[in-house]
Amino acid sequence: MFVDELRQLINKSPLDAQALINEDYIKNEYIKRLNNALTPSLKPVVNATGVIVHTNLGRSLLPEAILNYMTQIGSRYSNLEFDLSKGIRGSRYSHVEEIVCEITGAESALVVNNNASSVLLVLSALARGKEVIVSRGELVEIGGSFRIPDVMRQSGAVLREVGATNRTHFRDYEEAICDNTAMLLKVHQSNFKVIGFTKGVDIRSLRELADKNGLYLFEDLGSGSFIDFSRYGLSYEPTVQDSIKYAHVISFSGDKLLGGPQAGIIIGKKDIIDRLKRHPLNRALRIDKFTICALEAILDIYRDEEQAIRQIPTLRMITEPQEITKKRAQRLKRRLERLSIDNLKLSFGIITTIARIGGGALPAQPIPSYGIRVCLMPDSQYNAHDIEEGLRSYSTPIIVRIEDEGIILDARTVLEADIPLIVDAFNTLKKRL
Numbered sequence: 001m002f003v004d005e006l007r008q009l010i011n012k013s014p015l016d017a018q019a020l021i022n023e024d025y026i027k028n029e030y031i032k033r034l035n036n037a038l039t040p041s042l043k044p045v046v047n048a049t050g051v052i053v054h055t056n057l058g059r060s061l062l063p064e065a066i067l068n069y070m071t072q073i074g075s076r077y078s079n080l081e082f083d084l085s086k087g088i089r090g091s092r093y094s095h096v097e098e099i100v101c102e103i104t105g106a107e108s109a110l111v112v113n114n115n116a117s118s119v120l121l122v123l124s125a126l127a128r129g130k131e132v133i134v135s136r137g138e139l140v141e142i143g144g145s146f147r148i149p150d151v152m153r154q155s156g157a158v159l160r161e162v163g164a165t166n167r168t169h170f171r172d173y174e175e176a177i178c179d180n181t182a183m184l185l186k187v188h189q190s191n192f193k194v195i196g197f198t199k200g201v202d203i204r205s206l207r208e209l210a211d212k213n214g215l216y217l218f219e220d221l222g223s224g225s226f227i228d229f230s231r232y233g234l235s236y237e238p239t240v241q242d243s244i245k246y247a248h249v250i251s252f253s254g255d256k257l258l259g260g261p262q263a264g265i266i267i268g269k270k271d272i273i274d275r276l277k278r279h280p281l282n283r284a285l286r287i288d289k290f291t292i293c294a295l296e297a298i299l300d301i302y303r304d305e306e307q308a309i310r311q312i313p314t315l316r317m318i319t320e321p322q323e324i325t326k327k328r329a330q331r332l333k334r335r336l337e338r339l340s341i342d343n344l345k346l347s348f349g350i351i352t353t354i355a356r357i358g359g360g361a362l363p364a365q366p367i368p369s370y371g372i373r374v375c376l377m378p379d380s381q382y383n384a385h386d387i388e389e390g391l392r393s394y395s396t397p398i399i400v401r402i403e404d405e406g407i408i409l410d411a412r413t414v415l416e417a418d419i420p421l422i423v424d425a426f427n428t429l430k431k432r433l
């Protein structure tokens with residue numbers, strides 16, 4: 001292929017080809033392409049953005065302790081769908097259902113590929129050809145083109161919007177109910193917040209209205225947390241355990257605030273979950289054994305909240321005291337200052353930053369954090385974009401953000417093991433730039 005490209009160039013513009021092509025060029029280009037072909041496309045990166053559940057960077061990190069279990073199950077045959085006590089076919093969901101119910105207090109549970117699948121399945125199974133009432137303020141679009149109205153259309157349910165963007169009243173829901181209504185849907189606003197003159201209807205009143213009219217009440221919680229983060233100094237968000245007291249059925253992601261693998265978890269009344277399990281879409285949306293394995297291990301950690309906060313990286317990053325983040329930033333800064341990279345003309349300073357949970361969780365929730373600001377001295381021949389690009393091209397790419405012509409590395413999402421990598425990345429910059 002490389003040879004073809006060279007031939008084409010020679011045919012098209014012989015003069016350019018003559019200037020460009022020599023033995024060194026061919027050798028270097030060949031080595032570069034060979035290296036590219038031999039390195040896997042997917043690689044670890046250092047997340048120095050301060051966005052904890054960063055969808056582009058893989059959302060939640062799995063605790064290393066569970067990888068052993070995943071290796072064991074993945075490299076051997078397992079009882080994935082085999083009932084060992086009876087010696088007959090079993091259910092792959094049985095490995096996680098019970099513990100989901102134990103943690104959340106739900107009657108029954110089902111796990112699918114992701115939360116977008118959950119919403120599609122619930123709407124298809126319970127509201128096909130019928131109306132679903134949603135507040136206009138909750139018709140959200142999540143990144144990656146997941147929009148509630150579009151999913152609704154896919155499922156065959158008919159969207160009935162009520163209220164205004166900023167305010168929806170109880171009577172708006174009440175007046176929209178007709179013979180063809182099947183469901184009231186509440187969607188977590190996830191990645192935005194309407195502030196000012198606002199009003200929504202609480203889930204408890206919606207449950208009363210649903211029961212009075214024989215409707216389903218479905219809540220798409222988005223992130224869905226088992227932990228009340230207000231205990232750790234963040235603002236209160238309803239937990240899954242709180243919401244399930246009112247909604248008939250709830251869905252949430254496995255890899256957002258839960259800190260586990262990509263999955264959609266659906267919990268609720270047993271008769272509803274049984275209907276979802278029998279629906280043909282369920283087979284198309286089913287999760288694979290690695291997910292079940294990782295999810296089982298993560299859920300097991302949740303049996304003890306303190307342990308969950310310590311061991312699940314997403315939870316640890318969200319709740320880490322600011323002083324500890326600051327110390328990590330200081331350690332990194334000291335190591336960077338010890339490098340001999342004078343030619344880059346950089347200076348390093350500790351700054352306070354605002355980290356974010358991301359992934360459409362606690363949208364208005366800033367997390368006070370610390371980071372390093374890398375400034376370029378006025379006589380530097382480089383700019384912030386050169387440095388950003390250089391760090392991004394390192395063998396373990398370092399992803400940072402640029403603010404006011406400076407580079408910010410937020411220490412909240414930097415792991416201890418990332419520190420030597422960041423230091424080496426700056427050292428490599430010195431040679432390359």
Ligand SMILES: *Cc1c(COP(=O)(O)O)cnc(C)c1O
Binds near residue numbers: 116119188
């Ligand atoms: C994130 C989110 C989804 C989609 O979940 P995935 O697990 O990414 O498929 C759906 N609804 C809401 C409200 C969300 O925040």
